[in-house]
Structure formats: structure tokens, C-alpha cells
Amino acid sequence: MKNLLSIDDLTKAEAIEILDTAVTLSNLSETGVKKFPTLRGRTVVNLFFEDSTRTRISFEAAAKRLSADVINFSAKGSSLSKGESLKDTAMTLQAMGADAVIIRHNSSGAAHRLASQKWIDGAVINAGDGTREHPTQALLDAFTIRRNLKNDQGDLKGLKVGIVGDILHSRVARSNVLLLSKLGAEVVLIAPPTLLPVGVDSWGTSVSYSFDEVIGDCDAVMMLRVQKERMEDLFFPTEREYSRAFGLTKDRIAMMKESAIVMHPGPMNRGLEISADSAESNKSVIVEQVANGVSVRMAVLYLLIGGATTRDLETHLGENK
């Protein structure tokens, strides 16, 4: 594994290896071990072209617990926001000797571009690219489901996961569909037809327009953030109508299985896709997701740059010559 750009890059075994590694790290941190010397001397760059404090902080915490040097590079709002800036920025990071670049960008495929153009030889980790993917979010979601419903073991066979809301614009949904399917879970997408992409029938999931009909079958319900601006683009008539049909409410929580859990990648629009009492119900693992995010991102960083990297091997070869 050189980069983590898409869940598609991972085999099932690799995905489980990440989750298992995250379990070990998470258990260690419960033992009180907060810091490891593992990435001492490694430089990790948070390259954020789009605001996302929570994702950035999560990666930063993960890198720091592994003793990496962290550089935060926020390109948003500066003159670098379009066009060749991605390339220029990459060249700068390359010159600084970044061992890993964690990139968040509003353009789908930006992380692939960074990794494929040889602008940079460090590892590239996709922290969200446009409406394409957000692989570490999917990994932390799978970790959370596995911890709650599978006792931290193996894959997710036999579980049914409902992903609810703005599938069309959601990178979280895309990565989750790929990963959950890879791990053997059954996925049902629940959304109004306007918020499902044309072509969704090729995703290998089922689709439902009725939350009430399927919520009782789900072992986990993943609520997606719905942006209010979507209303202006005619994706749904009013917020009220949306939350009536697709919001998670106390009444819907009551329809869920005893063991089922409620998830949300955050930030939440309370009152739109999720009611305040649902977010805080005993089925909610939303706060746990945040903690798990750090463990999963530590695992990813460890597996990508904890051992010998391509560059290490090249330097080593160079020395031998």
C-alpha cells in the first residue's frame, strides 16, 4: 500500500488489516498509552483546500500520537485555490520532503491527480475529494460498526446498513458503499430519487424511497448531512418535507432493532436529517465515531509510512551503490 486514495485500492484483507491495527491502537490508548515514537522524523502534511476542522484535527491528532511532525497547509481562501495551484503546492511539499500528504479538496479526483502525476513521492491520503470518496471516514465507520456489532472481529457479513440522505453529493456514502460491500455487509440506500445519482443501480446496493419500510431491518443507520442549499437546486421542496420523510426522529428510533446503532459523519444539521434527541439516544454512537477516527487514521499512517516507504528503499539502494 503506497497511497490511500479510494476504498477501491484496498483488498478485503488490507481493509481488515487496517481495522485490526486500529483495534490494537485503540486498546493501547485505553491502557493509557497516548504516544508512540513510531513516526519520529516523518513529516506529515495536512493539505486542506476545503475547510474541515474536524477531519484535519483528527488526522493531526493521529499523526502527533505517532510523533510525526505535522504541517498544516490550508490553501483555502489564499490565491492558491484553482488551476495549477495543486501542482505548485505539490512541488512545494515535495521540496519539503513530505512523507505523507493528507489532502482534502473540493474537486473529485484531486487526490488521484496528486498521486498519479509524480509531482510528489510521499504517500497520498485522500481526506475527501469533491463528491467522490472519503476513505478514512468509511474505515472509521466500519470500525465503529464492527466494534459495536461484531466484537472487533473479522468482516461485516450478515449486517445490514442503511445510508440515508444526500447520496448524490456524498463522498462518505460512496466510500462506505465500497467498503461495506467489500466487508460483506448489505447496504440499502435511502433517499428521495433526486438525491440518488443516475447510475446508482450499478452500485450493487438496494435502494429504498421509504425510510419507514426499511429502518426496522437495519443493524446500523448512517445519516448523511443534508446541505440546505440543495433546496435551492430543487432537490427537495422544503426542509420540513425532507425531514418528515428522511429525517431520523424519536419515532423512527423506536422502530429500530434493539441492537441497532445510529451513526453520523458530522457535522450534523440537527432538526433536518437528525433530531437532537435521536443524536443523543442510547443507540447513537456518533461521539464514539470521532474517537475511532483517530485510531483508524493512526492505523492508516502507520501502515503507509511506519515501515519502509518507496523512498526509504530508494535511498537505501542509493547508499548501497
Next chain:
Amino acid sequence: MSVVLNGAEIARALKRISHEILERNHGSSDLILLGIPTRGVAIAEQIASDISGIENSEIECGTLDITMYRDDLRLKPPRNLFPTRIPASGIDGKNVVLVDDVLYSGRTIRAALDALNEIGRPRTVQLAVLIDRGHRELPIRADYVGKNIPTSKNENVKVHISSVDGIDEVTIESDLK
């Protein structure tokens, strides 16, 4: 390849180590054994069981994975992590005995001391190994040794433990490539 210790000899060596640990620590109270994965764990469990047999009381035994503390991580692709299990009462103020299969350069034990340091502050840290094959690169020595085996650097000492490898024996082979 030659067998330098067979199953019975291993059992005898571990039993002797168990007695030495008890003697040195004046009994088993405040004693914790921490095995270093993978084979150190099985050895620690055997010593714990021997000690329990002698003392007629349970002794605390855990595992300590030192992968994240190794100084040679960047020479190889990333290694799998093993779980670390510290007994619930913790290690503060305890006599911790680290248990490993082979003592060689001493780097593993250095990493283990770093790892321990993150977990707590034991009263003493001691080291038990089944085999000491020499060639230390750091000022580290074992408190309890099953058998000293002088080796040359191009020899390979392999410890087989039945719970991991299906057989109890220690072999030595030359690394003739």
C-alpha cells in the same frame, strides 16, 4: 540444522527460571510477567503456570508488543501489530519480568523498556529469556537465562513453541545463502 534443546529440556529450563524468579523476588506478590510477542508470550504463560504450581496462587501475566518502538521499522515494510495486554492492576510499583525467546542484539529489549515507560513506572524490570545467543549491541543482560548458546552471526537460532509451532524445541542452523 541441529536441535540444541528438546521439549523436555525446555520445560526443565523454564521450571528453573520460575524458581529463580521466585527466589530473587521473595515470592510472587507484586510480580507481573510480560511476554513479548509472539513466542515470548507463550513462554511467559508457561513460566506463570509453573510459578502458580509452585506457589499455589495465580500470577499476573500479560503481553507487551514492542513493534511501534522498534528502531529498525524503516528497513522493512510495515509489520503487523500484536495486542498489548497489561493486567488490570497496572505495572506501577510492581516487579515486571519481561519474557522473550532469544536475547541477541538487545534492541528488542530496549524497545520494550521504552514501551513500558509509556505504560507506567514499575519498581523493577527484570528480563527472562529462553536462549541467550550473545552478540549484544546494547548494554543489556538477562536476569534469567534458560541456556547460553554461543553462536556466530551467520547462524540462526529458532525457538519453536508448541502453541505456536506445534512442537517444543530450539534449533540452530547456518544461514548459508
Next chain:
Amino acid sequence: MNTWQIKNLFDVHGKETELNVEAGLFVDQFSQDAQPQTIDARGLTVIPGLVDLHTHLREPGREDAETVLTGAQAAVAGGYTAISAMPNTLPVADTAGVVEQVYRLGKLHQLCDVYPIGAVTVGQKGEQLAELTAMNQSEAKVRIFSDDGHCVADPLVMRRALEYVKLFDGVIAQHAQDPRLTENAQMNEGEVSSKLGLKGWPAVAEEAIIARDILLTEHVGSRLHVCHLTTAGGVELIRDAKKKGLNVTAEVTPHHLLLTDELAGSFDPVYKVNPPLRTNKDVAALRAGLADGTIDIVATDHAPHPQESKDCEWSAAAFGMLGLETAFSICYMTMVKNELMSLSELVDRMALRPAQIARYENQGEIRTGNRANFALVDLNSSWTVEPEQLKSKSKNTPFAGMELPAVIEKTFHNGALVFDRRG
């Protein structure tokens, strides 16, 4: 001067032939005092110079991407002897002044005929008709009008434009793209876009405009040319319009005959083009449409862009790809090698038919007395596309590294040797 005796040629039917050119014209027999230069063209095939009705030359305004000169150099390297400059320049070619400037640059360079296409509306804004008659009556004699890059989306504006060009037997070349259905669209809408998370450009946005324009054309009795058809549904619409006997013609680009939206998965913007690459099903329908004559012509939509416009993330990149230098090879490979049409039919779609639609004289056929516009091609040889070797000022070819059949060896414009691969 410009007098040639070219021996040992094949014609487009594979028959052995000879070609005589005297003082820039095709002749049967040389006059008595003619002193032809002789070329032994053993193994080569002669085709009429190709005619492109859809070229972006970028001059004036974006000379960093292409100029009339470099565009013409690329054209002749691709076997073209006439190209049609789209008006989306800076300023837009919406006045007699701008079209004449482009026309004169073409004349000056003497590489191939450069015919400007005029904008339909002022500034290509889709609101107010440009002075179409003035452009028609200028030295450039503009007959094709297009807002290419943009669609003439307002139905009333389109209706008026179609009616108005009847004044001088003009034609409206429509870039069919419903703007509301394609806001910020990045690639074909379908399976692939759903997975890549790139905003979709649905086939229906093209087909809805084509359907509407066909109805308007029928209603006002005018002439419509549909640019770069990309969808199976669009082919059907054109087929039906032709059945009805309407004066509707259509073009397809070489890239839409070969490439599909799967390529967007690389996120390499060299595959970003408007209208977008579609699916295998569309490619098959386009090939069938070209083969059966539903689609009249091949046009390149040659769209040069400087490196920085492509060396970035997908959504920030410019739309468009080069076409002039690879068009013949791509079409020969997809249509003739695949036995969907004969060489003579392909040449008809790439030379004579476009010349007829545009009413370009002395182009598209090898006819005694005409100006000698032709190319010599080696059909049995192949070449590898190397961007750095292309004549175009830009390098954004999606075919880089591909080995293609059919090598254009020499191109003659008005009897002058304007391109020679070996020299």
C-alpha cells in the same frame, strides 16, 4: 511552379493511378511547355485534401494555445486542406472585422484554406443576433454560423437565426447542450459519473436541443447542422429528420468514435471534453450512424489548450482535445479497419461532404480544373502519437502513445507541397 507528375499511386478504390498537377490545378494532360517535378509515390494512396468544419484556432486572443499559423500547420500534417475557425476567440468573431482578420491570416500563411465561422449572437451570449449578413458579405464570405462552446439555447433566438440565414443560403451549426441541464457538468452522466462523483452531463441535454432544433428547422424551412453528435439518441433524431427530408446535417468527432467515459476514471483532464465522452453503446451508434450516412461528416473539434489548463485537477481543467493531426488515422482505424465503411466512403465524409455543406469550392474532390488540394497517405504503415512531435502549439491529445494506422506523407494545397513528413 506547383507542377507535379505523381506516379505509381493508388486511388481511394485501390486502383493504380497517376496524378498531374499544373500551375496548381489538377490536369489530365500537361501543356507543352510544362516542366513537372516527378514524384514516385509507390505504395501511397491519394485522397482529396480533408475538410474540417469544426476547428478552434484560438487566434485572436489565446495565441498561447494555438495560432492560425500553428493550427494550419497541424491541419496540413493531418491531411487537411481546408479548416473552419470557430468564433469563440477573444474577441469573439461576431463582426466582419474579426472574421476578415482570421481569413486574411489564413491567406497569408498559404498552408490551407482557413474559413472563419461567424458567431450567431453578439459575444456568443445567446441574446442578440450578430450582423450575419455583414459577415457573409465580407471578404471571408461566412456561411456557417455557430455559437460553439455555447448552445443557442433560447428557442426564439434559434428560430430567428435559422430564418435569417436563409437570406444567403447560410447554415446554423448548433452546439446542442441545454444549459440548465448541464450546469457545472463534468462528464457523461451515468454509471461511471455516479461512481466518480463527477457532475453528470446527461445525454438528454443534447438530445432535447437537437429535437427542438429539428422541429424549428422544419417549421421555418431552413438549414441546420448539428455539431459533434455524441449520443445514440441523437443519432436516432437525425435519422428521423432525414427520413422526413429535412435539411439537417450532423457531424461526429474522431474522439467520440473511439473513446468512452470510462477514461474519466483516470481523472486525467486530457479526457475532459465538451460534449463529453459517452458510453460504448453511444460509440457503436455513432459508428453505425456515420457508416449509414445518418451522420454526414467527421469534424475534429480540434481544441488546443496550454499545459496549465490541463495540468490540474479535473474540475479546474479546460474542456477539449486536439484532433487535426490524428483525425484521419483514428477514423481509418475505427471505421475502415473495422470494415464499417470503405476508404472511399470515409474520404467522402471527411472531404467532399463537408465541402458541400459549407459550399467550399475547390475542396473535397480530385477534379480536373480544380485547385489541387490533396494528400498522399501510406495506408500500410503506422505511427505512434507523440505529443511533443505534433505541430499544434498545444499537446493535449488523448491519443498519446497510441500506435495508429495510416500515415499522412504529403499534403498539397493549391498545388504547393505544404507538408512533407520526410522533409
